[in-house]
Amino acid sequence: MNPKIAFQGEAGAYSHQACIDARPDYDPLPCATFEDVIEAVRTGAADLAMLPVENTTYGRVADIHRLLPSSGLHIIDEAFVRVRISLMALPGAKLDDIRLVRAHLVLIPQCREFLAKHNIKAEASADSAGAAADLAETNDRHVGALASELAAETYGLDLLARDIEDSDTNTTRFLVMSREPDTSRRGDTHMITSFVFRVRNIPAALYKAMGGFATNGVNMTKLESYMVDGEFTATQFYADIAGHPDDPAVQRAMEELDYFTSETRILGTYPAAFSRD
Numbered sequence: 107m108n109p110k111i112a113f114q115g116e117a118g119a120y121s122h123q124a125c126i127d128a129r130p131d132y133d134p135l136p137c138a139t140f141e142d143v144i145e146a147v148r149t150g151a152a153d154l155a156m157l158p159v160e161n162t163t164y165g166r167v168a169d170i171h172r173l174l175p176s177s178g179l180h181i182i183d184e185a186f187v188r189v190r191i192s193l194m195a196l197p198g199a200k201l202d203d204i205r206l207v208r209a210h211l212v213l214i215p216q217c218r219e220f221l222a223k224h225n226i227k228a229e230a231s232a233d234s235a236g237a238a239a240d241l242a243e244t245n246d247r248h249v250g251a252l253a254s255e256l257a258a259e260t261y262g263l264d265l266l267a268r269d270i271e272d273s274d275t276n277t278t279r280f281l282v283m284s285r286e287p288d289t290s291r292r293g294d295t296h297m298i299t300s301f302v303f304r305v306r307n308i309p310a311a312l313y314k315a316m317g318g319f320a321t322n323g324v325n326m327t328k329l330e331s332y333m334v335d336g337e338f339t340a341t342q343f344y345a346d347i348a349g350h351p352d353d354p355a356v357q358r359a360m361e362e363l364d365y366f367t368s369e370t371r372i373l374g375t376y377p378a379a380f381s382r383d
Contacts, residue, residue, distance in 0.1 A: 155282070191270050
């Protein structure tokens with residue numbers, strides 16, 4: 107029996123594609139929610155989780171940064187998927203037949219030029235792969251779905267047009283998470299360490315906490331803040347740095363960070379998918 111990797115969404119979703127690309131030897135396990143994905147790994151129903159964290163067009167994925175620290179899981183890899191949007195329909199349908207398409211709300215604006223050119227109206231759906239699945243159960247040749255090629259293959263739909271997105275740079279970053287951490291590897295480019303922290307309630311605490319990374323030459327590739335428990339007074343920060351906790355420079359920077367924070371938690375150390383220098 108192959109190990110399993112859990113993802114949020116229907117079969118054919120972009121998260122499903124990320125699973126196939128990053129872990130082709132794992133069986134993908136679809137889950138209804140991000141919480142279900144995490145729980146599947148925690149209970150042993152799945153071995154790994156594939157979770158989207160940010161998109162080049164729409165920024166960070168809602169709720170993920172809130173869920174990561176409390177998940178009990180550890181980041182062991184990152185993966186990137188170019189969001190390629192295809193128009194699909196029932197077998198035998200032609201492009202000129204399509205009057206309406208359904209897709210997730212965020213996909214529709216990305217195909218505005220194509221839809222306007224072909225005079226096709228769009229209707230929001232809860233899930234793009236789900237829209238493809240629903241379409242396969244109908245007999246309406248005037249309706250299409252916007253989703254991945256994998257969705258068309260999964261549900262037996264015909265591809266009427268490929269790569270119809272207005273921009274060819276839309277990419278989603280995913281994190282691969284496991285029950286156990288893995289700090290034994292070293293990447294071909296460099297390592298990334300992800301962590302969350304809360305600064306102490308003292309003047310310029312964040313400025314002083316960040317100073318250790320600058321003076322030790324540690325590149326911080328991401329820093330985001332978000333509220334904790336719905337309170338404006340409690341702010342948590344999520345950060346990615348280039349380096350491994352065993353690197354002397356990273357050790358010094360983290361020691362200085364600890365001095366100005368009330369809590370610091372490493373979420374994972376993993377090879378960078380590409381150089382960010």
